[in-house]
Amino acid sequence: MALSRCSSPEILPPDRIIHCAPTARRDSWSSKHVIVEDLSNGQELYPVRVWNSLDKETVKPFDYITGIETFPNYQRTPVICDCEDGCDSNCKCMFDAFDVTGYPDIPYDEKTGRLTIRCQNKWASSHRILWECSAACKCGPDCPSRSAQLGIRFQLEVFQTSKKGWGVRPLRDIPKGSFIAEYAGQMRCAKDEAYEYNESDWYSFDITSEEGVTNFYIDASQKGNIARFINHSCDPNLIAVHVFYDDNNPQMGMHICFYASEDIKEGKELCFDYGNSYWEAKMKQNIGCECGSTKCQYRRGKKRSGKIRRKAKVDSGPTLD
Numbered sequence: 001m002a003l004s005r006c007s008s009p010e011i012l013p014p015d016r017i018i019h020c021a022p023t024a025r026r027d028s029w030s031s032k033h034v035i036v037e038d039l040s041n042g043q044e045l046y047p048v049r050v051w052n053s054l055d056k057e058t059v060k061p062f063d064y065i066t067g068i069e070t071f072p073n074y075q076r077t078p079v080i081c082d083c084e085d086g087c088d089s090n091c092k093c094m095f096d097a098f099d100v101t102g103y104p105d106i107p108y109d110e111k112t113g114r115l116t117i118r119c120q121n122k123w124a125s126s127h128r129i130l131w132e133c134s135a136a137c138k139c140g141p142d143c144p145s146r147s148a149q150l151g152i153r154f155q156l157e158v159f160q161t162s163k164k165g166w167g168v169r170p171l172r173d174i175p176k177g178s179f180i181a182e183y184a185g186q187m188r189c190a191k192d193e194a195y196e197y198n199e200s201d202w203y204s205f206d207i208t209s210e211e212g213v214t215n216f217y218i219d220a221s222q223k224g225n226i227a228r229f230i231n232h233s234c235d236p237n238l239i240a241v242h243v244f245y246d247d248n249n250p251q252m253g254m255h256i257c258f259y260a261s262e263d264i265k266e267g268k269e270l271c272f273d274y275g276n277s278y279w280e281a282k283m284k285q286n287i288g289c290e291c292g293s294t295k296c297q298y299r300r301g302k303k304r305s306g307k308i309r310r311k312a313k314v315d316s317g318p319t320l321d
């Protein structure tokens with residue numbers, strides 16, 4: 001059966017529906033500050049509302065899409081397994097992981113759908129990368145090896161922060177290891193240096209290969225999803241993982257997906273680590289980090305040393321321990 005993005009809770013395996021349960025709306029979050037009811041225009045499981053209690057600003061227009069738009073005529077080629085009695089570590093799809101991490105493994109806990117502890121631990125020593133079964137696999141939608149491909153399953157809100165522009169927060173508690181969102185946008189070639197100097201620098205994510213080469217990046221300046229509003233923190237609660245679920249090409253097939261690196265309370269801003277290279281470049285322009293954490297590394301005026309790389313890499317940030 002072809003698996004499409006999550007459009008209703010019914011297509012999720014029963015034990016994952018719990019994660020979709022809407023939160024009770026708090027009185028203090030009354031609708032008077034909701035300036036957009038649903039940025040996604042019905043494309044996400046829950047409406048993506050925009051909240052502003054600080055000023056009259058609204059979100060600049062962009063096209064809401066839920067995935068990656070690749071180059072015209074590009075053919076995606078997924079790995080396809082023929083497991084009919086449920087996938088396990090012998091599944092062909094998982095076996096690709098063996099080459100990279102030495103652990104052929106189902107990345108998600110069968111009951112909760114969250115990242116397994118084993119999967120989290122291996123990232124302490126290796127690249128954060130995982131494989132899911134593809135829509136063409138025989139195992140079907142109940143296979144435990146599917147999560148990122150099901151799309152966003154927590155209600156998230158865009159809100160105006162005091163110092164960082166827009167940010168993202170959840171409207172219910174999120175357990176550690178949960179899939180949060182994929183970074184959606186248009187795949188572009190990194191050789192096109194024009195983007196370095198325009199505003200799309202605000203909304204882009206490098207696709208960096210195992211060898212550390214960046215040939216492509218995801219540009220969310222014109223088209224993207226809620227992930228384009230996620231800010232940086234020096235004490236982040238999300239990690240970025242390279243996920244493959246519909247194309248095995250090491251670069252073009254990669255999806256950048258965010259997972260909770262700790263239990264996250266309702267209303268707490270979601271943030272990931274943009275990486276040293278991003279902030280080295282910003283600090284050269286006298287722009288500092290406003291994360292407000294006691295662990296902040298990049299406050300304005302703070303002296304930094306070391307080599308300056310161009311942009312954030314996905315393998316920076318916290319480990320899940």
Ligand SMILES: C[S@@+](CC[C@H](N)C(=O)[O-])C[C@H]1O[C@@H](n2cnc3c(N)ncnc32)[C@H](O)[C@@H]1O
Nearest residue numbers: 164165166202203228229230231232289290291
């Ligand atoms: C991907 S966008 C995030 C959404 C953005 N805040 C907005 O209003 O659309 C990245 C930009 O947000 C701002 N930003 C993110 N994290 C920040 C931080 N910790 N301190 C200051 N600015 C931050 C920077 O201007 C950065 O270039």
Ligand SMILES: [Zn+2]
Nearest residue numbers: 081083087091
């Ligand atoms: Zn399988």
Ligand SMILES: [Zn+2]
Nearest residue numbers: 087133139143
């Ligand atoms: Zn499977």
Ligand SMILES: [Zn+2]
Nearest residue numbers: 081093133137
């Ligand atoms: Zn499979």
Ligand SMILES: [Zn+2]
Nearest residue numbers: 234289291296
């Ligand atoms: Zn900081």
